[in-house]
């Protein structure tokens with residue numbers, strides 16, 4: 194039995210996979226590791242295995258004995274098991290059935306012009322401000338926050354408060370900070386629900402209130418889950434996508450020459466941006482075999498979609514960032530029963546950004562060497578702390 198490697202893996206460069214992960218991946222698709230909290234887990238890095246297991250009912254998010262379950266971190270919400278072991282499947286099906294109607298392709302298509310207008314306004318402001326600027330603060334943060342606020346019916350003026358709480362919730366080291374953030378966010382959700390009940394508007398929270406059989410706390414919980422899931426991930430994707438383009442000038446130029454490449458470029462950013470070394474946590478609901486490994490019921494299994502997106506058996510030259518890469522489905526939005534409900538929305542936001550940023554700022558470049566950029570290390574979503582650019 195090999196000694197388990199300790200997470201997080203050292204990363205020499207944020208856009209390159211950690212050397213330990215690359216070495217593991219070359220050995221096989223599944224590996225014993227220790228999580229940052231010192232608990233044992235299985236890290237699955239093979240594309241086929243991760244894809245299959247993301248949609249395997251033998252793995253879930255809950256645990257029969259949550260207090261004794263292995264943890265990935267100290268985040269109150271995502272550091273350990275989630276939900277009730279006995280009712281997980283029905284609870285999950287209910288959550289999806291309540292949320293899915295608000296994210297149908299038709300609804301999301303209808304949002305596209307508004308997302309494009311919000312993007313254009315932020316880029317107008319960036320042009321007025323002039324170089325140098327921090328693209329995280331000027332674009333990557335405000336766009337997803339504006340969009341999710343409008344969609345849910347959350348006042349944009351409250352953004353500093355709810356962003357502070359979502360940051361607290363996703364703190365992977367400090368459990369009490371994370372629990373405090375969760376309580377604040379839920380209380381805020383309850384206030385919003387009360388307001389929407391009194392004054393319904395054309396937004397998701399009001400429509401959830403109008404759905405038969407939903408309770409106030411359930412709506413508050415779902416809405417705050419959307420607020421949480423719906424913006425930080427997109428903030429990270431816009432920042433990382435821009436950094437990938439700025440550090441690959443030929444790819445930037447390819448997009449400038451052929452704007453029809455934007456949708457493919459967005460998929461490639463989503464694939465190439467996450468390097469792996471963690472992934473989506475699941476608990477085995479029964480014993481199972483993954484490749485040549487036997488996993489016991491209750492074991493923590495980390496489905497490393499970032500590593501899978503760099504698996505040489507699924508992608509040619511996975512370390513290369515190529516906006517013309519033929520479409521092979523990446524796993525950045527998960528797969529199967531829990532596939533990201535907000536993926537169509539995230540896609541239109543990313544497409545709006547890159548179809549406008551490149552033509553409007555053709556000479557944009559990094560204002561600092563890529564090696565000196567700072568990344569968020571203590572939060573779940575990670576991502577760039579800032580992206581200084583000039584043009």
Ligand code: HEM
Pocket residue numbers: 247289292341418419422423424426427430473524525526527528530531532533534535536538539
């Ligand atoms: C680039 C941006 C995004 C990325 C990379 C992303 C990634 C993911 C991933 C990997 C999952 C699957 C988790 C699992 O298998 O347990 C997921 C689930 C989910 N995402 Fe996203 N997401 C993004 C944007 C959004 C947005 C904009 C929303 C909503 C407005 C959203 C809402 C959700 C919800 C509700 C789920 C839970 C689905 C379920 O458990 O059935 N996401 N997301």
